[in-house]
Amino acid sequence: MSDIPADLRFAESHEWARLEADGSVTVGVSDHAQEALGDVVFVELPELGKVFAAGDAAGVVESVKAASDIYSPVGGEVIAINEALADSPELVNSAPYSEAWFFKLKPASAAELDKLLDGGAYKALIGE
Template sequence: MSNIPAELRFAESHEWARLESDGSVTVGISDHAQEALGDVVFVELPEIGKVFAAGDAAGVVESVKAASDIYSPVAGEVVAVNEELGSAPEELNSSPYASWIFKVKPSNVDADLAKLLDAAGYTAAIGE
């Protein structure tokens, strides 16, 4: 059974989003996603300054089994990336909710977050 923190919002494509006190949104992949991928061996991070619409492909996570696009769950500009994943991509497996991938300065945070699933909705969506 996947770990699904109640304070996060989730995209059906398995990214999580957390609204920070400074108004930015931190993005990562869910515990369910990292389990499905298997051992993560590489993460392609988005460029700082890149602007995405909600649902745009923002990067790639590669594992020994597959490669999977990472989608931005909210629209906005990338303001930070987790450079540590370059040398330690396996952190996404060991701590998927501490190992964020990128942070966005959202352009329409309330509307975008409202479209994402809460923990109960995500649990239902993945059939757990």
């Protein structure tokens, strides 16, 4: 059974989004997604300053099984990337909700978070 923190919002494409105290949005992939991927061996992150619309491909996660796009769950400008994933992509498997965040956005509209799934709706989506 996947871990689904109650304070996060989820995209149907399995990214999570957390609204931070400073108004930024931190993005990563769900526990369910990392389990499906298997052992993560490489993460390609977006460039600082890049602007995405909700649903745009923002990076790639490669595992021993497959490569999968990372989509931006909300629109905004990339203001930080998780440099630790370059040397330790396996953090995606061991700490998907903490150390393995992918990037932070300055959201174009915080209201876009309301369009994402809450924990209960995400749990239903993945059949748990």
